[in-house]
Amino acid sequence: MDLISIFPAFWTAGADTATGTTDLVPSVQDVVDTMGEEVKQTSSILSRIFQPILDKLPSLIFAVLFLLIGMFLVKQIMRILKRAFNRSNMDGIMSSFIRSVAKIILYVLLIVIALSILDVPMDSIVAVIASAGVAIGLALKDSLSNLAGGFIILFSKPLKEGDTIEADGVMGKVEAITILYTRIVTVDNKTVFIPNGVVASGKIINYTDKETRRVDLNFGISYEDDIDAARAVLLDEVKAAPESLDAPAPKVVVLSHDESAVTLQLQVWTKSEDYWPLHYRLLESVKKAFDAKGISIPYPQMDVHLPENTSNSDK
Known part of the structure; x- marks a missing residue:
């Protein structure tokens, strides 16, 4: 005895209407068939979604492994290049710049090879790189000029x-x-x-491309002071300075006749790295030596002459 024979009303029932008899409850076979169709459609949709991923899964895993191994190799190559440049006594600036450019090129090649492993057409890769290059070039034209x-x-x-x-x-x-x-x-x-x-x-x-530099210092003396005496004081201070060089020989020249002073220029040579120490030393020592010798360093001044009859004309 089956369920249909025991409960016939639940499986097939009719109702008399004005137009005839209508089935109210579908049969079990209809329900099973409907559910089967739904499962089949859902399975087909999922299959269409995930099947390409499943097909590409081995290539995807291999591409990821290639990227990881490639990044490790790039780091090793960078270390090898750094050691090689250091052994060749290459300028540190050029070494750093070349390694930066090489690193970028290696990473770009790594990405291109990984995309080719995933069966991305090389023409598409080149087209994307070219388009990106044009877009980046327009957006970063100043950066490209810096490069x-x-x-x-x-x-x-x-x-x-x-x-x-x-x-x-x-x-x-x-x-x-x-x-x-x-x-x-x-x-x-x-x-x-x-x-x-x-x-x-x-x-x-x-400032340091050459081994030596010349220090030029200007000193003003009054018109009443003796130029030769001032020159001797300046040369004595140069001889006492440990940073000064004997060759080329230091000298003192009359640079100009200014409104308030006669300007003497001291020209003395030194090593490039000693330029500022000598510069500051001479500025201080010359001032002290001039004070000791009674040589004045005049400051700008103006003489104002008033007419004698100014008071009378005001009256």
């Missing part, structure tokens, strides 16, 4: 690591040249980043 400026600085070599330079109105020691910026540390220990494009296209004064 080009970095190459110009490295290959023309107007400066090197450790040089004291003046560029874009900033004076300091060159610490590094990155892809986009030249890093300078000023004498008061401030770090200044100047765009490479500005450095390459502007005026660069390199």
Whole structure:
């Protein structure tokens, strides 16, 4: 005895209406068939969604492993390049710049190879890279000029690591040249980043490119003082300064006849690194020596002459 024979009213029931008899409850077979169709459709949709992923899963896993291994190899290559550049005594600025550019190129190649493993057409990869390059170039045109400026600085070599330079109105020691910026540390220990494009296209004064520099100092004496006596005092102070060089020989020349003083210029040579110590030493020692010898350093003054009949004319 089955369920249909026991409870026939629950499975097939009819109701007399004006138009006839209508089934109120579907049969079990209809329900099973409907559920089967729904499951089949759902399975088909899920299959269409996940089947491509399942097909690409081995390639995806291999691409991820390739990226991880490739990133490790890139780090090792960077270390090898750094050691090689250090052994070759390459300038630190050029070494850092070349390694930065090489790192970017290696990572781009790594990504391209990983995409090719995933069967992405190479034409599409090249087209995307070209389009991205154009878009980035338009958006970052100033940065590209800085990149080009970095190459110009490295290959023309107007400066090197450790040089004291003046560029874009900033004076300091060159610490590094990155892809986009030249890093300078000023004498008061401030770090200044100047765009490479500005450095390459502007005026660069390199204070330490040569081994020696000449210190030029101007001293004014009054018209009543003896020029030869003042010259002797200046040369004596140069001889007493340990930073001064004997060759080329120091000398004192009359630079100009000014309104309030005769200006003497002291010219003395020194090593580039001793420029400022000698500069400050002579400014102090010469002032003390002039005071001891009675040589005055006049300050600007103006003589005002009043007519004698000014008071009478006012009356």
